[in-house]
Amino acid sequence: MSDEIQNQYTPDYVSPPGETLEEILEEREMSQAELALRMGRPRKTISEIINGHAAITPETALQLERVLGIPARFWNNLERNYREALAHQEEQERLYKQVAWLDQIPVKDMIRKKWIRFCQDKVEQLREVLNFFGVASPERWQTVWGSAQVYFRKSLAFQSDPGAVAAWLCRGEIEAAQINCAAYNPSKFREVLQQVRALTIEPQEVFQFEMVRLCASAGVAVVFVPELPKTRTSGATRWLKPDKALIQLSLRYKTDDHFWFCFFHEAGHILRHGKRSVFLEFQENQEDEEEKEANKFAADLLIPPAEWERFLASSQKRTKAGIQQFASEIGIAPGIVVGRLQYEKELPRSHCNDLKRRLEWASDE
Incomplete structure (x- = not known):
């Protein structure tokens, strides 16, 4: 037996290891019976190995090394690669039926x-x-x-595609895995949310990086994953592990009022609801109590209730200048105030939309 045969193994070798053993015995002019005698194994075992009915175990490989002078690792590699090749063939046949x-x-x-x-x-x-x-x-x-427990605002007008939603969620988890987060701390996260609220007045190139950094310091990964066709999702929240939460945003509506409300809505789920649920936000509202709580959390954090009541009672809400002044007083982007007024039907949907900022992610296609 040459050194090349003894020390190398060809990865795409797919025939049973017993065939190699049989060839070596023929080369050595050694019978199966003699090999069995020298190894102290039943002749039947040697026959089963040669015919591919029995595997070469690590113990057998050592015995073959002693008798034939061929390293045990050669036989172990031969067996391992053969079994792997068989598994690939079986998988190929199985997957072919599932394409x-x-x-x-x-x-x-x-x-x-x-x-x-x-x-x-x-x-x-x-x-x-x-x-x-x-x-x-x-x-x-x-x-x-396909069977995760999902709480969501379900679209009344559209049917989301489960495969697309799953792909979007999976991409979020892949990207979140790249974000190093501190262990989740609810008190720290509440503080961070106040800091993020102040970022609503900043340009996107500033707030996007900062909100990711700040939230990571409190144990929450924030990722921006543009939606796939037929996902129709604006955001999602789930726990990746007990000390790491994920907020995933799609920028479906592309204006700052929707974006910030969605973010703080998801933050409300993290602070107020369980770690075993997935909260997936669709286009329309079919709200259960948890969704209502998350909505109120977002609305109240962005615009404190007392400030909102004062604003509604004034004449400021009727003018663009008044809206801008109020937004400046409470330290948020004016587009958020416009969105709230429109949602509560205090302002027509066609009014003051130029105060909203349009957002685009670099990865958005």
Whole structure:
């Protein structure tokens, strides 16, 4: 046996290790019976190994090293790679029957956003999608991503696509994993929210970085993931682990009043609601008590109730200058005040929209 055969293993070698053993015995002019005698193993065991019916165990590999002078690692590698090749073949056959599942996933949109690679082969594309979601099979995808307990404001006008929503949520978790957060501290987070509120008057290139940094210091990862078609989500909140929460924002409505209300709404879920639920915000409101609480939390933090009542009682609400003055007095962006007035029907939807700022993420497509 040459040193090359003894010390190297070709990774794409797919025949059973027993075939190699049989070739070596023929080269050595050694019978299976003699090998069994020298190893102290039943002849039947050697026959089963050669015929591919039994695996080469680490103990057997050591015995083969002693008798044949070929390192045990060679036999162990041979066996491991053979079993791995068999597993790949079995997976290939299984996944081939499941490629139709890709129709439930927005593969083209995910490729366009460079979340996954394009693969010409359908089975390889399926593997790429499963890798993205971190699951072993479409069945596991359904268990992990299809049956999560979700509380949401459900759109009355549209049906969101579950595959698109799952992809959007998964992308948020991938990006959140890159954010180093301190352990969650609710008192610290309340302080941070006041600091973030002051950022509403800052330009996007300032507040985006700062709110991520500040929230991370309190144990909350904030990520901005533009929505995929048919997700129709404005935001989501969930706990990645007991000491790390995630706020994911899509910038669906693209104006600062919607953006800031959505952010503080999600923050309300973190401070006031359980760690086992996923809160997913859609276009319209079909509110349960938790959604109402999160709405009130956001509204009151952005504009203190007493200040709001004072403003409504004044003539300021009727003029653009009055709105700007009130916003300046309480330290928030005027677009937020306009949005609140419009929501409460104190101001027509067509009025003062030039006080709102339009936002665009660099990654938005």
